[in-house]
Amino acid sequence: xxxxxxxxxxxxxxxxxxxxxxxxxxxxxxxxxxxxxxxxxxxxxxxxxxxxxxxxxxxxxxxxxxxxxxxxxxxxxxxxxxxxxxxxxxxxxxxxxxxxxxxxxxxxxxxxxxxxxxxxxxxxxxxxxxxxxxxxxxxxxxxxxxxxxxxxxxxxxxxxxxxxxxxxxxxxxxxxxxxxxxxxxxxxxxxxxxxxxxxxxxxxxxxxxxxxxxxxxxxxxxxxxxxxxxxxxxxxxxxxxxxxxxxxxxxxxxxxxxxxxxxxxxxxxx
Amino acid sequence: xxxxxxxxxxxxxxxxxxxxxxxxxxxxxxxxxxxxxxxxxxxxxxxxxxxxxxxxxxxxxxxxxxxxxxxxxxxxxxxxxxxxxxxxxxxxxxxxxxxxxxxxxxxxxxxxxxxxxxxxxxxxxxxxxxxxxxxxxxxxxxxxxxxxxxxxxxxxxxxxxxxxxxxxxxxxxxxxxxxxxxxxxxxxxxxxxxxxxxxxxxxxxxxxxxxxxxxxxxxxxxxxxxxxxxxxxxxxxxxxxxxxxxxxxxxxxxxxxxxxxx
Numbered sequence: 001x002x003x004x005x006x007x008x009x010x011x012x013x014x015x016x017x018x019x020x021x022x023x024x025x026x027x028x029x030x031x032x033x034x035x036x037x038x039x040x041x042x043x044x045x046x047x048x049x050x051x052x053x054x055x056x057x058x059x060x061x062x063x064x065x066x067x068x069x070x071x072x073x074x075x076x077x078x079x080x081x082x083x084x085x086x087x088x089x090x091x092x093x094x095x096x097x098x099x100x101x102x103x104x105x106x107x108x109x110x111x112x113x114x115x116x117x118x119x120x121x122x123x124x125x126x127x128x129x130x131x132x133x134x135x136x137x138x139x140x141x142x143x144x145x146x147x148x149x150x151x152x153x154x155x156x157x158x159x160x161x162x163x164x165x166x167x168x169x170x171x172x173x174x175x176x177x178x179x180x181x182x183x184x185x186x187x188x189x190x191x192x193x194x195x196x197x198x199x200x201x202x203x204x205x206x207x208x209x210x211x212x213x214x215x216x217x218x219x220x221x222x223x224x225x226x227x228x229x230x231x232x233x234x235x236x237x238x239x240x241x242x243x244x245x246x247x248x249x250x251x252x253x254x255x256x257x258x259x260x261x262x263x264x265x266x267x268x269x270x
Numbered sequence: 271x272x273x274x275x276x277x278x279x280x281x282x283x284x285x286x287x288x289x290x291x292x293x294x295x296x297x298x299x300x301x302x303x304x305x306x307x308x309x310x311x312x313x314x315x316x317x318x319x320x321x322x323x324x325x326x327x328x329x330x331x332x333x334x335x336x337x338x339x340x341x342x343x344x345x346x347x348x349x350x351x352x353x354x355x356x357x358x359x360x361x362x363x364x365x366x367x368x369x370x371x372x373x374x375x376x377x378x379x380x381x382x383x384x385x386x387x388x389x390x391x392x393x394x395x396x397x398x399x400x401x402x403x404x405x406x407x408x409x410x411x412x413x414x415x416x417x418x419x420x421x422x423x424x425x426x427x428x429x430x431x432x433x434x435x436x437x438x439x440x441x442x443x444x445x446x447x448x449x450x451x452x453x454x455x456x457x458x459x460x461x462x463x464x465x466x467x468x469x470x471x472x473x474x475x476x477x478x479x480x481x482x483x484x485x486x487x488x489x490x491x492x493x494x495x496x497x498x499x500x501x502x503x504x505x506x507x508x509x510x511x512x513x514x515x516x517x518x519x520x521x522x523x524x525x526x527x528x529x530x531x532x
Binding site for chain 2: 013031099134135207221223258
C-alpha cells in the first residue's frame with residue numbers, strides 16, 4: 001500500500017489539478033484574501049499618493065501566456081490610476097503586449113469616462129528593448145514621435161512630459177527579464193521611480209531590488225493582483241483566481257505529503 | 271581591414287557609452303541620443319534576420335521530409351497568413367488580424383503555458399522526497415511557500431490547523447528516524463522515542479493557539495526576503511562581474527567571436 005503511495009498515476013494528479021482549477025471558477029468560490037503582502041501595499045500607496053493628473057507609465061512586457069497572472073494586475077493598476085485621476089502612458093517592449101494594453105484601457109476607461117489622447121495613450125511597441133528605455137530616459141517624444149500616425153507632441157496627455165523625471169511612477173508588468181533593463185537604465189541611469197509586477201515563478205529574482213530601493217513596489221503573481229484588488233476595494237479576476245490557486249496548491253502539498261509518507265513507510269531499516 | 275575596422279568601431283562606441291554613463295555632459299547626451307536611434311534601427315534589422323532564418327529552417331525541414339515536417343507547414347502557413355492579413359487589412363481593433371490574435375493566438379499561447387501547472391504538480395509529487403537532510407529542507411521550504419502564497423495557508427493558521435501540519439511533519443520525522451534508532455538502540459527504545467516525538471504535536475497544538483496572529487504568509491515573506499535574497503545576491507554578483515569582464519574583453523578587442531570565426 002505504501003509503495004503505491006509513491007507511484008500515483010500522473011493522470012489522477014492531472015485530473016485532480018484540473019478539477020481544483022475549474023470548479024472554483026464555475027462556482028464563483030471566493031476565499032478571504034488573507035494578509036496583503038508589504039511590497040504590494042508599497043506600490044498601492046505610491047500610486048495613491050500621486051497628485052491628480054500626474055502621468056504614470058505602465059509597460060506591458062508580456063504576452064497572452066502570462067495573462068492569467070498579469071492581466072488582473074494591469075486592470076487593477078489602470079483602475080486605480082483613473083480613480084485617482086492620473087494620466088496613463090502605456091508602452092510595450094514585447095510586441096504581444098500591444099493588444100493586451102489596448103484591451104485593458106478599452107475595458108477600464110469607460111468606467112471613469114476617460115478619453116484617449118487626453119487621459120491615456122498607448123504608445124505601443126518599439127523594437128530595441130533596452131535602447132527604447134534609454135531613449136525615453138532622454139526624450140520620450142523623440143522615441144515615440146507619432147502614435148497611429150498622429151504626432152504625440154500636441155496631445156494633452158503628453159503635456160509637460162519630456163522624460164522619466166516627469167513620470168510619477170513606471171510600472172513594468174513583465175513575464176521576462178525586462179525588469180532588469182528598466183532597473184539598469186530607467187532607475188540607475190535616469191533616476192526614474194520603478195515598480196514591477198511579475199509572474200510568481202520570477203518573483204524571487206526581484207526581491208533583492210526591493211531591499212535596495214531600486215524597486216519602489218512589487219506585485220508577485222496572482223496573489224499580488226488579488227492583494228491590489230483588495231486594497232482598491234474592487235474584487236475582480238485576481239481574487240477569483242486565488243480560490244483555484246489555493247486549492248491547487250493545497251492539492252500539490254497533499255500529494256507531496258502522501259508521496260513522502262509512502263517513501264518513509266516503505267523504507268527498509270539499514 | 272575586415273577585423274580592425276569593426277574592432278575600432280566597437281572600441282570607440284563602447285568607450286563612449288562607458289564614459290557618458292558617468293559624465294552627464296550636454297554633448298554626451300546629444301551623441302548618446304543619436305547612438306540610441308542607430309541602435310534601434312540596427313535592432314529592427316534583426317527582425318529581418320529572424321524571419322529569414324525561420325523560413326529557411328522550416329522550408330528545409332519540409333523539403334527533406336524530416337520528422338514532424340507537418341508542424342513546419344503549419345508554422346509557415348500561419349506566419350504567411352498573419353503577415354498577409356495584417357499587411358492587407360491593418361491591425362486595428364476589430365480587424366481580421368486582431369480577430370486571429372484574440373481568438374487563435376491568445377488561447378493557444380495561454381494553453382501552452384497552463385499545461386505547466388499539470389507538469390509542475392506531477393514533478394513536485396515525484397521529486398519532493400525527504401531522502402536527505404538537504405532535500406528535507408527544500409521540501410519544507412517549498413510547502414511553506416506554496417501555502418504562504420495563497421489565502422488557504424493563512425486560513426489554516428487562523429483555524430488552529432498549525433498543530434495538524436506540525437503533527438504530519440513529526441509523523442514523517444518519527445518514521446524516518448525509526449529504522450536508524452532501531453538499529454542503534456533496539457526496537458523498544460525506538461518505539462519509546464517515537465511515542466515521545468508524537469507528543470510534540472500535542473504541545474504544538476497548545477502553542478498554535480498563540481501563533482494564530484502570525485500568518486504563514488509572514489513566514490513566506492521571510493523566506494523570500496532573507497535566505498532567497500542572500501542566494502540571489504550571490505548569483506547577481508557573479509553574473510555582474512562576468513558581464514563586466516566580457517564587456518571589457520569585447521571593447522578592447524580581446525574577445526572577437528562576435529565578428530565571426532573563432
